[in-house]
Amino acid sequence: MSQRRLIVKVELLQVTYLHRTQPDAEASEILNSVQLQVLKAKARQKLPTILTVAWAVEAVAYLGGYLEHRRKTAIGIQVQERGWLKLHDLCEGWKLARNT
Secondary structure, eight states: OOHHHHHHHHHHHHHHHHHHHOTTSBGGGTOOHHHHHHHHHHOSSOOOSSOBHHHHHHHHHHHTTOOOOSSOOOOOHHHHHHHHHHHHHHHHHHHHHHTO
16 A cells, blocks of 8 residues: 555544544644645635535545535545545645746
């Protein structure tokens, strides 16, 4: 397993725990400033006034291919993992674009 995937899995453990125990905590508990900027830029809908852990988990899930159906289904770990990997890639590109 690559180091990158291992880092994502550890982050997912933290995110999953906070999402279950403190969904209304601020998103900055699990995201750094670049990740927040990227997710805000990629947002599909109007941003809430307070960005929470629950919002961040859903935003990352959309990056991983989560499709909200008529009834709200639980977000799976595979979708979350794909979303976190994509978020890491987007953040790397964001940083590179800012440095040019």
